[in-house]
Amino acid sequence: MKLNHQQLTTPPPPKKKMGVEEHLRHREPPPKPTNLKSLFTHLLLFFLGYLFGFFSFSTTTAPSKPTSATLIRPQQPTPPTTTDPVHDLYRFRTHCADPIPPNQVRQTLLSKIHKNTSPFESFPPPHLAHLLRPRRVRGWGSTGSVFETLLRRVRPKVILELGTFLGASALHMHATALRLGLRDVQIVCIDDFRGWPGFRDVKLFRDVAAVNGDVVLMYQFMQNVVEANATGSVVPVPFSTGSALASLCQMGVYADLIEVDAGHDFQSAWADINRAYALLRPGGVMFGHDYFSGYDDRGVQRAVNLFAKVRGLKVRPDGQHWVLSSD
Numbered sequence: 001m002k003l004n005h006q007q008l009t010t011p012p013p014p015k016k017k018m019g020v021e022e023h024l025r026h027r028e029p030p031p032k033p034t035n036l037k038s039l040f041t042h043l044l045l046f047f048l049g050y051l052f053g054f055f056s057f058s059t060t061t062a063p064s065k066p067t068s069a070t071l072i073r074p075q076q077p078t079p080p081t082t083t084d085p086v087h088d089l090y091r092f093r094t095h096c097a098d099p100i101p102p103n104q105v106r107q108t109l110l111s112k113i114h115k116n117t118s119p120f121e122s123f124p125p126p127h128l129a130h131l132l133r134p135r136r137v138r139g140w141g142s143t144g145s146v147f148e149t150l151l152r153r154v155r156p157k158v159i160l161e162l163g164t165f166l167g168a169s170a171l172h173m174h175a176t177a178l179r180l181g182l183r184d185v186q187i188v189c190i191d192d193f194r195g196w197p198g199f200r201d202v203k204l205f206r207d208v209a210a211v212n213g214d215v216v217l218m219y220q221f222m223q224n225v226v227e228a229n230a231t232g233s234v235v236p237v238p239f240s241t242g243s244a245l246a247s248l249c250q251m252g253v254y255a256d257l258i259e260v261d262a263g264h265d266f267q268s269a270w271a272d273i274n275r276a277y278a279l280l281r282p283g284g285v286m287f288g289h290d291y292f293s294g295y296d297d298r299g300v301q302r303a304v305n306l307f308a309k310v311r312g313l314k315v316r317p318d319g320q321h322w323v324l325s326s327d
């Protein structure tokens with residue numbers, strides 16, 4: 001017999017004990033041995049009542065052995081017993097540390113990420129130099145008009161780029177900023193510099209070398225920065241967007257312009273957009289690439305549109321780019 005929790009913890013019902021006590025009470029004073037039949041009936045009833053009480057007590061208090069069903073994970077996934085908190089899907093950190101001044105962003109990043117040394121110092125490392133080309137830049141829509149439009153409008157001091165690859169868009173923004181007379185612009189480049197699995201199988205990138213499974217993407221990017229004479233304006237942050245953005249948030253590193261161009265599936269784009277938005281200065285602009293890409297069933301577009309909807313913003317497409325706007 002299966003017992004529920006209540007049965008296991010509830011003391012035996014008093015009613016059954018009362019039956020025993022009642023019989024005991026009836027035994028005092030003992031019946032006169034005049035009527036043997038009635039005495040026998042009485043004793044039989046008392047005995048049966050005692051047995052009944054004894055068994056019902058021991059059945060309700062004996063610890064039940066856990067059945068295997070309580071220990072083994074079911075084959076089928078267990079449906080959620082409570083309503084999932086759907087709003088948790090929208091919960092991202094929206095407040096970060098107090099902002100540090102823009103002119104301290106570079107030094108802060110060098111100190112906290114690169115042990116107070118420019119990663120461009122003593123570059124390239126001798127054991128990799130022969131694998132790098134003097135300049136090897138290649139991107140996707142990385143020189144579109146949207147960059148100049150936004151640089152003119154925002155006149156940023158700090159630009160945050162999620163997804164840098166070989167640096168085509170970062171170096172284009174650097175050159176455009178110089179041309180527009182914008183001084184002291186820092187471009188913070190977040191990229192794990194791994195590309196994506198199999199990217200070296202693409203004919204275009206077969207020449208990008210790898211050493212023991214480690215592609216030299218970051219070194220070739222840095223070589224491109226050196227060649228463009230932009231080492232004082234670019235800070236590589238060679239980590240995943242998730243961990244890098246969390247760290248910038250803790251450091252209080254905010255940006256005036258944020259370009260999102262890393263993972264192009266919905267989940268990656270959704271997380272990147274939400275996390276990066278917390279680092280956008282008031283008056284700043286967030287934009288990104290591949291708004292019309294079909295990848296992951298238009299993953300970027302779905303993420304951007306959902307974000308705009310949740311935040312009450314507008315999406316202004318510009319070629320393949322998307323720009324978020326409050327009006």
Ligand SMILES: C[S@@+](CC[C@H](N)C(=O)[O-])C[C@H]1O[C@@H](n2cnc3c(N)ncnc32)[C@H](O)[C@@H]1O
Pocket residue numbers: 138139140141142162163164165166167168169170190191192193194195196239240241242261262263268
């Ligand atoms: C399309 S490329 C960026 C192109 C660049 N913006 C340009 O226009 O030249 C995407 C880059 O995002 C990086 N990436 C993708 N997912 C990432 C992640 N979760 N964290 C860090 N980098 C990521 C890849 O390594 C790759 O270099």
